[in-house]
Amino acid sequence: MSDDGSENSNEIEEEDVTDLSNSDVCTKYQEASKIINLTLTGLVSQSVAGAKIIDLCQFGTTVIETQVGKLYNKKVAGVAVEKGVAFPVCISVNEVICNHSPLPTEENAELKVGDIVKIDLGCHVDGYIAVAAHTLVVAETAESVPVDVPDDLGNVAVAAYNAMLIAADAIRAGATNTDVTKVVERVASNYGVNTIATVRMHQMKRFVMDGVKEVALKEPTPEDIDEGEEPVPECTFEQAEVYAIDVAMTTGDGKVRPADLRTTVFKRNVEANYRLKMKASRYVLTEVDRKYPTLPFTLRHFDDERQAKMGITECVNHGLLMPYPSLIEKNDAKVAHFKCTVLLLPSGTNKVTGLPMPAYFKTDKEPDEETAKIIKEITEREEKKARKKAAKKAKKKGKK
Known part of the structure; x- marks a missing residue:
């Protein structure tokens, strides 16, 4: 202690x-991130004709929980490290865009050949979160390739995936969220599709999925604002931050x-009581707390x-819980959803989750010159990284 009773600074x-x-x-x-990519790969292989949606949800949950169970099992200061979904x-599926996670007692829907499936999931280790989303078309088996993929679906899938890549590249220290919104709008316009206005990209922090900093997929029009949509405040990205790059696009409005x-x-709405x-x-x-x-x-x-279904309404009505409803587009609209996690490191922005776009998604439309240049640079970086990883693996194998 010092003379005034305060702790010495080196003891704080x-x-x-x-x-x-x-x-x-x-x-x-x-x-x-590794667990997310492993789980997503497994879900893609399981998403075939005849698979039940509830079984896929439970499969993904089991993979995440099993994998995190292998990590950080030593207590820290007597407290177990939190980890899981x-x-x-x-x-x-199809016109449903996101947030569909059914209950086993209420739904036994099976996937059919040609269904458009959007998979969305997240995992955390000690509160540090990785997320991803992926779009695919259901085939007969994991080995077979979907046939007769509609042209408009291929176009919107390519647009959404390219927009995700371009946005991930644009989020770097010193850039602003309006910079990212502009590049996403440019991609959507070039491919002749629309962004899903309610989808936002978010900064992620420990135990926080939707941080203060966020990115809109498009600037709201005066009509959008009149209908209740709020403009996103401008922010600047900083090194050592983490972001969910979330892009959903549609052939509808x-x-x-x-x-x-x-x-x-x-x-849980932690501010409500x-x-x-x-x-x-x-x-x-x-249980939630x-x-x-x-x-x-x-x-x-x-x-x-049964108790959960009975009790959830009062909790929502009094603002204690915030719902994530399943969202839907027009029946004839095609929707694609891709999401990845990026880390803003000293060496640059590092994309750590997300799978490659399925090769059967194709379009006759070409990206604009700037987008094409950035995609080429991203592809070259990924190929260089893959060669380096393969060489390192071969060297390690040779030492055995």
């Missing part, structure tokens, strides 16, 4: 560094509505599904 415990300037934090993001596995499907995905009346509601909130205090969850994760 430093606050934990929770961004990418901490190498341990970076490792945890990388581990979560950061965003429930969602399987959204991009104005979506809630689907006629039960909402099963929710997130209310004395609940129903026993079932108190059960739900107690204990197991899912900050990250999204699905009703499927509750031991007592």
Whole structure:
């Protein structure tokens, strides 16, 4: 102690560094990303004709939980390291865009040949989150290739995937979110498709999926603002930040509505409090505060599904939980959704999640000159990275 009773400065415990300037934090993001890519690869191979949506959701959840169970099992200061699902596995089919994660007692829908499937999921290790989304067309088997993929679907899928790559490249220290919005709008315009207005890219922090910094896929028009859409405040990206690059595009008008499907995905509103009346509601909130205090969850994760379904309404009505409804486009619209996670490192922006776009998605339209140049540079970097990784693996194998 010093004379005035305060602690000596060298005895004050430093606050934990929770961004990418901490190498341990970076490792945890990388581990979560590996699990996401492994799970997504498995889900793609399982998404064939006859597969049940609920089985796919449960399969993805099992893979994530099994893989995180192998990591960081030593307690830190007597406390177990939290890890697991950061965003429930969602399987959204055809005109349904996102957030469809059904309950086993209510839905047994099977995938059919030609269905358009959007997979969305998230994983965390010690609160450090990795997310991804992917679009595919259902074939007979994992080995067969979809045939007769509609031209408009191929076009919107190529547009969404290229926009994701371009946006990931544009998010770098010193750039602004308006810079990224402009490049996404440019890609959408070039391919003649529309962005899904409600989808936003977000900064991610420890236990936070939707940080303050966000990126709109398009600037709202005066009409959009009149209808309630809020402009995104401008922000500047900084080194050591993490972002979810989330892009959804459609052949429709991009104005979506809630689907006629039960909402099963929710997130705790940590700023809200209310004395609940129903026993079932108190059960739900107690379970959420204990197991899912900050990250999204699905009703499927509750031991007592009946109680959860009964209690969720009061929790939502009083603002304790925020719903993630399944969103839908027009029946004849084609929708593509791709998402990846990027780390803003000293060496540059590093894309750590996401699978390559299926080769059967094709379009006759060519990207504009600037987009084509950036995609070529990205492809060359990825190829160089792959060669380096293969050489390192071969060298390691040769030493054995």
